[in-house]
Amino acid sequence: MRTLVTIRPEEIPSTNEVATKSFTVERAGLAVLGVLVGSIFLTIAATPPLVASEDPIGAANMAYNDPDQFAWHLFAAVNRPARPGSRVATWETWSEQAVVYEDPCKKPQWPGLDGPFSAHRSRLVVDLTNTIASQQLVADDFNALTGDENLQQVKLNRPFFNYVVDNDLWYQEGVIRKASTQGIDFPSGAVVYKADWKEISPEDKSRFQWRQIGRKQYNEILGLGDSSGLGKAGGQATDSDEEESPTVLLGLSSFHIVSKALDSWVWTTWNQADTLGRCDYIGCRDDFGVEPSYLPPNIEMGLPYAPTKLTPAARRILDEAGLDEVWHHYRLMGTQVTFTDHTGRPTLLGNVELEPGFGNTSSCMTCHAMATLSAVATSLSFLKSMQPFEGFVGTPDPDWYYPAHTGSPVTPIVYQTDFMWELTETSSRVGSSCEPSS
DSSP: OEEEEEEOGGGSOOSSOOOOOOEEEEEETOOOOEEEETTEEEEOSSSOOOSOOSOOHHHHHHHHHSHHHHHHHHHHHHHSBSSTTOSSBGGGGSEEHHHHTSOTTSOOOOOOTTOOOOOBOOHHHHHHHHHHHHHTOOOOTTTOOOSOOOEEEEEEOHHHHHHHHHTTTTSHHHHHHHHHHTOOOOOTTOEEEEEEEEEOOGGGGGGSOEEEEEHHHHHHHTTSSSSOOSSOOOOOOOHHHHHHSOEEEEEEEEEEEEETTSTTOEEEEEEETTOTTTTTTTOEEOTTTEESSEEOOOSSTTOOOOOOEEOHHHHHHHHHTTOOGGGGGEEEEEEEOOSBOTTSOBOOBOOTTTSTTOTTOOBHHHHHHTOEEOTTSOOOOSEEEETTEEEOOSSOOGGGTSOSOSSSSOOOSSEEOTTOGGGGGOOOOTTOSOOOOO
16 A cells, blocks of 8 residues: 655745745555644654655644644754754744844845844843833842843744735734734744753753854844844854954753644743753643653752653654754753643743743743734733732633623724734834835
8 A cells, every 4th residue: 555645846845945846755555644834844653754744634633632742743843954964953044033023114035044143132031121120129039030141033934934924914004904804823834933042161062052153243132242232133243253252152042932733822842951940930741752751840949950861752753853962952841732721720831041030920822812912002911910020821811802892793902913922012114214015
């Protein structure tokens, strides 16, 4: 028996934009299930992978019924080399969020495969730091925001990028128009990768995905050489930069990988295994990729956690994707696909580095469900309390979105932006000299 799988031209997994003819793949006696994550094929069967499949339903089923296994397949798909022999991961070639939304007058362009390293300060850290200062809050364990600040990237894959461009979502008026008329609903192949890089020493290179940039660029991004630190996506370090300052070795420290495989997205968060305090507050759970599957939180915060061992199944996924050994040193902290568990208690998920200050009140899904924009460009706040910082968790409250009203239809107070906060922060074209892009 032979299984034939037809691949459409736009489905061919490739890290470049080279046009390719349609073709058919066949494999004897195998039933293989998978889904395309942008231009990447995500195998989700315990059999040797095919190149592609036209059945995304199985991926959604796995994302809901076995989210940790789905998380590892997603991890392997987006972290695989951008091309054979390259140290650059596929997600690193995607479009940087800061660049997509930086100019409301300019239609975004997809970057080239070998674009410069671009990064920025964490907008969450900037916002919380400003809030602490403006509200004169008392620093405590939940809102001290102590420690070194990392460089951050938010990368958008091609299906996400195309949806933004095709629907005029890179500027405020376009977001409001789409959200208030048809609604915003990203395609199932959309993926967002939010990463923090920290300075490491050369002896750490064997345990980190790493990049090297100029010290001058590093200081400018963090605002050490440029007082703003925001809106600077970073640029190509020039030869003169390298001569005037030493280089900085950056290691990938923590990251979210968020997939639209489900309507409410699949939320996964990861840390390098040596990250201090990585399981603080809510512990780490991974029922597929590591043994033991659960590490309870330490009583004292900021300490190292016992090492966990990759399962044979997780290793096989990484090996089949051609991932370097450094990727074996990353751990899934948890996956979230529902607002509550079967008893109605809120599910929690967060990252000690990506969401500092929220501790045991972090829910990716609930926070991002509050990503909204009204007709006058106001949005909900994800902060339930500022002293200490406390986020909303559990099932969203309809009163957040709709006024008290007994009739139908009801005009919303705010419109959801399909869980994507970046769409609420786009710039307006009002008052600008630009004309609408064609």
